[in-house]
Amino acid sequence: MTWSDEELVTRSIGGDADSFNQLVLRWERPIYALAYRVIGREEDARDVCQETFLRAFRALNGFRGQAKFSSWLYRIALNLCRDWVRRERRTPIVQASEEIDLMEMVAVREPSASIEDLVARKELTRIVERAMARLPEEQRTAIILKEYHELTFQEIADLVGDPIGEVARPRPADDGERGAFFLGPGRIGELDNDLTRQHAGEPQGQRIIVTGRLLDGDGRPVRNSLVEIWQANTGGRYRHALDRWPSPLDPNFDGVGRTLTDHDGRYEFTTIKPGAYPWKNHDNAWRPAHIHFSVFGSAFTQRLVTQMYFPDDPLFSQDPIFNSIPDEKARQRMVSRFDLSRTVEQWALGFEFDIVLRGRDASVFDDEEEDDE
């Protein structure tokens, strides 16, 4: 049977860990979508999403059913988004909310349209964008909630009108606490691991198959575990609002995929080889082609992020992220291996890339601050 959110909360407070997992599965996508639309950066939106569930879990005993569980969850997420906006405004690296390109994100979700439609939409987009940018943050948030999340005005008023709630603050005593929220296969779509088949047409670029195993420190396979990737298109352009370098977007490529590891801990993605892209880290700086990987391991809170490079890239020598790893062997573990046996004749090149969660041969995982895209 299907439990209501509120019933799952009650069961969860009663000690049933799986009930909270079900709430995570039910609300993870909407919360991530909200965070992404406010923030416009995938990694930060993921962090906000994860933090939202952590805080909800910690504060669950304080949820008295005075609001809908979803409203309560949205409020936590919004408070975290606001914290993010405040924090980013203090640092000059990213111009926060005015840079968020809501309409571009809406546009990319729609099926392909004629040139005339696109031109007309672009003009409209500019007008709406300008108008949105002039709105105070509260109103902009209200529009996002209404348009994308179909909340009622009363729910929006409750959310937006409320200052940072007591509920969204972690209690210091809880800081070391970590719940284990297992993600199930229910959230994976059939085409989620084939980034070349997510649109009506095929994306531009060199088709590749990226496969490998997720392993524990002792070489044992990590089974049934969520592996997510995100990457630039063949021109080195990311499909997110803050990537503004003048390389074209590909209407047939989102650059985002997910899958679960099988019995041997193996994952497989079909995608296209990403291009190098410029970033302003240093003079004439270009990042080598790479694919970002996120692995959850067995617990929801154990999210590890790493990057996969391609063999023999001429840009390794000047990449600060690659060269920040002092150990040559560890550095090489970030580089995938061309594999003729995985290469499919007349179709796609094969690359092998294992991810080791811990131990002597552990993969190199990103620091939280060291974040290029």
Ligand SMILES: [Fe+2]
């Ligand atoms: Fe990147």
